[in-house]
Amino acid sequence: GAGVSQSPSNKVTEKGKDVELRCDPISGHTALYWYRQRLGQGLEFLIYFQGNSAPDKSGLPSDRFSAERTGESVSTLTIQRTQQEDSAVYLCASSLYQGYNQPQHFGDGTRLSIL
Amino acid sequence: GQNIDQPTEMTATEGAIVQINCTYQTSGFNGLFWYQQHAGEAPTFLSYNVLDGLEEKGRFSSFLSRSKGYSYLLLKELQMKDSASYLCAVRGGATNKLIFGTGTLLAVQP
Numbered sequence: 001g002a003g004v005s006q007s008p009s010n011k012v013t014e015k016g017k018d019v020e021l022r023c024d025p026i027s028g029h030t031a032l033y034w035y036r037q038r039l040g041q042g043l044e045f046l047i048y049f050q051g052n053s054a055p056d057k058s059g060l061p062s063d064r065f066s067a068e069r070t071g072e073s074v075s076t077l078t079i080q081r082t083q084q085e086d087s088a089v090y091l092c093a094s095s096l097y098q099g100y101n102q103p104q105h106f107g108d109g110t111r112l113s114i115l
Numbered sequence: 116g117q118n119i120d121q122p123t124e125m126t127a128t129e130g131a132i133v134q135i136n137c138t139y140q141t142s143g144f145n146g147l148f149w150y151q152q153h154a155g156e157a158p159t160f161l162s163y164n165v166l167d168g169l170e171e172k173g174r175f176s177s178f179l180s181r182s183k184g185y186s187y188l189l190l191k192e193l194q195m196k197d198s199a200s201y202l203c204a205v206r207g208g209a210t211n212k213l214i215f216g217t218g219t220l221l222a223v224q225p
Contacts, residue, residue: 033213042215042218043215045214056212100206101146106157106159
């Protein structure tokens with residue numbers, strides 16, 4: 001497709017389990033971003049990739065969170081030993097490059113629920 | 116630190132005009148974005164301002180004053196489908212990332 005694709009769209013898991021969230025950016029977009037959005041809240045920056053490198057990981061909440069990107073394309077966000085506070089919508093966005101005027105194009109997100 | 120403030124909720128009438136304000140305090144500034152987000156959907160890009168003044172795009176306009184740390188989004192001829200959250204985001208800081216406000220939930224009434 002032409003847009004940013006995220007999978008799964010919904011994920012329900014038990015506390016303590018690990019989860020992997022996937023993002024397929026728009027083809028040719030070199031910059032990729034992960035955000036978290038809790039219910040009724042704004043978007044919270046997690047991590048940013050330029051190509052396969054992550055110049056800014058400052059938003060990752062704890063060492064349970066990690067992300068990688070391969071082939072300057074697909075990215076996965078992994079949350080280990082999930083906690084109930086991790087419940088949120090995880091949004092991925094991509095932009096053509098990390099330029100000042102480049103808008104970010106968002107996927108529909110993965111709604112994560114921790115029981 | 117970095118801070119972006121928007122009203123939490125607004126209500127307006129179909130056919131009217133509404134102005135959604137955003138004030139920001141950031142270390143460094145490289146542009147301000149407005150996004151629209153319908154419930155349960157992804158945010159979609161509306162506008163970008165980096166210089167002072169008004170940018171117009173159809174029914175939507177966005178204004179920026181860098182000296183005041185202030186922007187607004189103006190929506191004209193409101194339609195029911197304009198009911199959504201409107202997110203103000205500023206690019207700045209040491210790593211030039213986008214910092215989002217919590218959004219303004221706009222309800223358009225008949």
